[in-house]
Amino acid sequence: MLTLEAVSYRYAGATKASLRDVSLALHDGEVLGVVGRSEAGKSTLCLVASGLAPRTLGGTLTGRLLVDGVDAAGRAMHEMASEVAIGFQNPGTQLSGVATTVYEEIAFGPMNLGVARDEVLRRTELSIDALAIRPLSDRDPDRLSGGQQQLVAIAGLLALDPRHLILDEPTAQLDPAGTRLVSDAIGRLAAGGASILIVEQKVDLLAGVCHRVLALDEGRVATEGPAENVLADPALHALGVAEPSPVRLRRMAREAGIGPAVIERALVGVSQEVGDA
Amino acid sequence: MPDLAVEGLVHVYRQGGVRAVDGVDLRIGTGERVAIIGQNGSGKSTLVRHLNGLLRPTAGRVLVDGVDAASRTVARLAHTVGLVFQDPDRQIFAGSVRAEVEYGPRNLGLRAAELRAAVDQALAAVGLENEARTNPYDLGASRRKLLALASVLAMRTPVVVLDEPTTGQDELGVHRVTSVIEQARDDGRTVIAISHDMRFVAEGFERVVVMRAGRLVLDGPPEQVFRREAWDELASTYLEPPLSAVIGDRLGLGSTPTDASLVRALASS
Numbered sequence: 001m002l003t004l005e006a007v008s009y010r011y012a013g014a015t016k017a018s019l020r021d022v023s024l025a026l027h028d029g030e031v032l033g034v035v036g037r038s039e040a041g042k043s044t045l046c047l048v049a050s051g052l053a054p055r056t057l058g059g060t061l062t063g064r065l066l067v068d069g070v071d072a073a074g075r076a077m078h079e080m081a082s083e084v085a086i087g088f089q090n091p092g093t094q095l096s097g098v099a100t101t102v103y104e105e106i107a108f109g110p111m112n113l114g115v116a117r118d119e120v121l122r123r124t125e126l127s128i129d130a131l132a133i134r135p136l137s138d139r140d141p142d143r144l145s146g147g148q149q150q151l152v153a154i155a156g157l158l159a160l161d162p163r164h165l166i167l168d169e170p171t172a173q174l175d176p177a178g179t180r181l182v183s184d185a186i187g188r189l190a191a192g193g194a195s196i197l198i199v200e201q202k203v204d205l206l207a208g209v210c211h212r213v214l215a216l217d218e219g220r221v222a223t224e225g226p227a228e229n230v231l232a233d234p235a236l237h238a239l240g241v242a243e244p245s246p247v248r249l250r251r252m253a254r255e256a257g258i259g260p261a262v263i264e265r266a267l268v269g270v271s272q273e274v275g276d277a
Numbered sequence: 278m279p280d281l282a283v284e285g286l287v288h289v290y291r292q293g294g295v296r297a298v299d300g301v302d303l304r305i306g307t308g309e310r311v312a313i314i315g316q317n318g319s320g321k322s323t324l325v326r327h328l329n330g331l332l333r334p335t336a337g338r339v340l341v342d343g344v345d346a347a348s349r350t351v352a353r354l355a356h357t358v359g360l361v362f363q364d365p366d367r368q369i370f371a372g373s374v375r376a377e378v379e380y381g382p383r384n385l386g387l388r389a390a391e392l393r394a395a396v397d398q399a400l401a402a403v404g405l406e407n408e409a410r411t412n413p414y415d416l417g418a419s420r421r422k423l424l425a426l427a428s429v430l431a432m433r434t435p436v437v438v439l440d441e442p443t444t445g446q447d448e449l450g451v452h453r454v455t456s457v458i459e460q461a462r463d464d465g466r467t468v469i470a471i472s473h474d475m476r477f478v479a480e481g482f483e484r485v486v487v488m489r490a491g492r493l494v495l496d497g498p499p500e501q502v503f504r505r506e507a508w509d510e511l512a513s514t515y516l517e518p519p520l521s522a523v524i525g526d527r528l529g530l531g532s533t534p535t536d537a538s539l540v541r542a543l544a545s546s
Contacts (some may be wrong), residue, residue: 119347144318240448262543
């Protein structure tokens with residue numbers, strides 16, 4: 001369980017806080033989606049929840065981050081790293097830069113945490129298969145396309161088998177099938193008891209994988225609740241968040257004077273496809 | 278005005294020997310809006326980097342306005358083709374937003390009032406008019422991406438190439454990118470964009486080109502590329518049709534690649 005208690009955070013040199021009085025509880029086995037317009041504080045929340053801010057980034061934090069009930073402030077970075085994994089927005093930032101093949105890159109994280117060799121190999125194989133990147137395994141990570149790098153970065157996170165995982169737009173550069181593989185992998189990880197916080201602009205993905213969704217606005221929690229309620233809330237639009245596909249279709253049909261029965265019939269079966277509740 | 282012609286293009290990366298583009302023929306007319314879609318690693322970015330000479334063909338050629346791009350320097354090609362990278366941090370270097378946007382058009386010879394106008398217009402187009410003095414790295418990732426777009430817009434090139442322009446953009450950002458493309462069309466400019474956002478592609482482009490393993494496998498208007506008969510081909514390159522196309526097919530309404538076309542079909546059915 002990951003808990004933020006009344007957290008406010010200001011970057012070093014910044015005049016105003018990027019997060020204000022944010023409280024949240026992320027339970028084991030739960031996926032929490034975070035939405036909001038650009039610069040609402042989503043990436044900052046990722047940095048704070050992973051313990052990187054203020055520890056390595058400087059800045060000023062008030063309130064507390066608790067990892068499984070223990071205050072993160074008193075813990076060493078290597079301890080934090082073995083408990084909370086973070087996937088950055090830019091896969092270039094994520095890749096180690098020291099591995100010469102994709103296979104080594106994925107194995108690098110668990111090796112670094114001192115996981116036994118057999119287990120490292122097992123996890124590396126599983127992660128490669130989960131994201132269908134076997135054909136890339138001998139390639140140089142630096143010489144992949146942007147989307148391929150993103151898949152490799154996520155495979156590296158899966159290989160950590162983290163108890164807590166923070167993901168900042170993990171599918172931004174992925175094709176639709178890659179996005180689905182990542183979404184499935186997140187679901188499996190959560191089913192295994194991990195708690196996952198995911199920032200995404202792709203609301204259809206969030207609708208499919210999240211239990212709860214939290215919207216940020218100017219660093220504050222604007223709304224929070226079950227995914228299907230929050231994502232269907234028309235008020236979300238005012239916070240700069242796009243509508244999920246079924247919500248958008250219902251609205252457009254209504255505006256065109258089409259009766260609700262017609263559009264609901266059209267949407268039958270779509271629920272499973274895009275996870276609309 | 279420039280026509281673009283790619284003929285028998287092959288690109289093999291020297292390091293690693295990956296055959297990223299494997300025999301592409303493509304002709305793009307002036308003022309067309311063309312989306313390029315396909316699996317991660319299918320050669321989309323490699324293909325477009327030949328249009329402004331950043332990459333040179335291993336075999337085949339690229340004609341810009343009838344002239345072989347091989348005979349032109351990157352600086353010369355920059356007058357015709359502006360390319361916005363997927364990752365803005367590969368492009369941004371100046372100390373202020375304004376200086377960043379000025380760099381390109383200044384290099385093309387714009388000065389004084391003309392330069393000011395080009396920069397102001399580009400900044401306004403992406404909603405950064407109030408950030409002219411801001412350091413680019415004080416902007417969040419999505420606004421840095423819009424800044425990179427503005428820097429290329431300000432060069433007023435007849436051809437604009439956008440590599441995944443909507444990635445990481447919130448709803449307003451996507452709307453801004455869409456408006457920029459519409460404005461470019463109204464100005465008679467050619468727009469080529471790589472994207473994984475099928476809704477954005479179906480709604481904003483009159484022609485969609487699908488790549489798989491370095492080759493073109495489909496080429497046509499959204500109604501054709503996203504119709505039922507093409508779904509297997511799309512799946513072979515890890516793509517899925519937009520939701521509206523799936524619903525339209527199931528209800529026997531024909532090809533409905535956009536929400537608007539689906540709603541129209543529903544209203545008249």
